[in-house]
Amino acid sequence: MKLKLTGGIIALVFVLFIISCESDxxxxxxxYYSSGALxxxxxxxxxxxxxxxxxxxxxxxxxxxxxxxxxxxALPCYLKNGLKGSIIINGKTFDDAMPANDLxxxxxxxxxxxxxxxxxxxxxxxxxxxxxxxxxICK
Amino acid sequence: MKNVLLSGFxxxxxxxACSSDSADKKVLPIFGNREPVTKMVNGKQVTDTIYQTIPPxxxxxxxxxxxxxxxxxxxxxxxxxxxxxCPSICxxxxxxxxxxxxxxxxTGSFKIISHTIDPKHDSVPVLKKYADKLGITGNTWWFLxxxxxxxxxxAEKNYLVAVKKDSTAAGGYVHAGYFVLxxxxxRIRGSxxxxxxxxxDQLIADIKTLQNxxxxxxxx
Numbered sequence: 484m485k486l487k488l489t490g491g492i493i494a495l496v497f498v499l500f501i502i503s504c505e506s507d508x509x510x511x512x513x514x515y516y517s518s519g520a521l522x523x524x525x526x527x528x529x530x531x532x533x534x535x536x537x538x539x540x541x542x543x544x545x546x547x548x549x550x551x552x553x554x555x556x557a558l559p560c561y562l563k564n565g566l567k568g569s570i571i572i573n574g575k576t577f578d579d580a581m582p583a584n585d586l587x588x589x590x591x592x593x594x595x596x597x598x599x600x601x602x603x604x605x606x607x608x609x610x611x612x613x614x615x616x617x618x619x620i621c622k
Numbered sequence: 623m624k625n626v627l628l629s630g631f632x633x634x635x636x637x638x639a640c641s642s643d644s645a646d647k648k649v650l651p652i653f654g655n656r657e658p659v660t661k662m663v664n665g666k667q668v669t670d671t672i673y674q675t676i677p678p679x680x681x682x683x684x685x686x687x688x689x690x691x692x693x694x695x696x697x698x699x700x701x702x703x704x705x706x707x708c709p710s711i712c713x714x715x716x717x718x719x720x721x722x723x724x725x726x727x728x729t730g731s732f733k734i735i736s737h738t739i740d741p742k743h744d745s746v747p748v749l750k751k752y753a754d755k756l757g758i759t760g761n762t763w764w765f766l767x768x769x770x771x772x773x774x775x776x777a778e779k780n781y782l783v784a785v786k787k788d789s790t791a792a793g794g795y796v797h798a799g800y801f802v803l804x805x806x807x808x809r810i811r812g813s814x815x816x817x818x819x820x821x822x823d824q825l826i827a828d829i830k831t832l833q834n835x836x837x838x839x840x841x842x
Contacts (some may be wrong), residue, residue: 529817530713538713539720540755580754582709
């Protein structure tokens, strides 16, 4: 009986542990995501639109999940230094320049977490450490 | 008896609601300076009001065609000021202007004109490329280029919109994102924040009101 009870308690603690672990990650994601929404509104929305829809053939939409996944580690550099030359987004060519943005690494992480998990994208959390590592190897 | 009275009131209420609706037809205000002018018509003294109108101008559109005030005769038009390399409010302005364009592109006697305030960079080919990328075809929406002084003067003195060069602003220019509505008599009938979708909806409603304005009302 006593053994069963102890076993039960251990199992319960284990379950709680897992739940709290998960929610820690969840909390971190939500924190990045919701503050990223504000960075987006301030720095990105005028051009890329409220729903990441872009503007005709002038400004690309942010809904090309394949492009974002493929270029995930280059995205912080695009935001920090701007982007020139032509890119293909959702099968269409865009060749206008994006200006550089004076954002801190944590702001870049937040806004990329927001963009990477909005508009049909599912990139998960992009945290500050990842952004800092990526920024060190910008071309 | 009570029922009869009640239905009587109800009928009166309904009638008044209906009549006030039809009497309350919306008329857009006329903006700008105005001055009364007294003149003799058929031996009688008549006082009339002269409203501020858009004076003669001449610019070139994205196809290289000359566009003057005369080209716009008989048109209702919307004006804004932008430049193609604008990093701040222009994309959102033209995203909203696209809604106006798509609403009215197939109705006659309607134009949109977008003046570049950076004519040095925004040459005719640059404006054509911009229009193409925005998805603009035909002759409803013109992107106009001309002398910088002319653009700045017409913006401030005539369309009552401020633009100026400022090296501290993003992109090097300060400008307000207004859409200005001009009627067939070249008078200013409205001014809207082109970055606000709600005000742009109002602009679309006001253009429809202007289109329905009977000619005798707008004859000066």
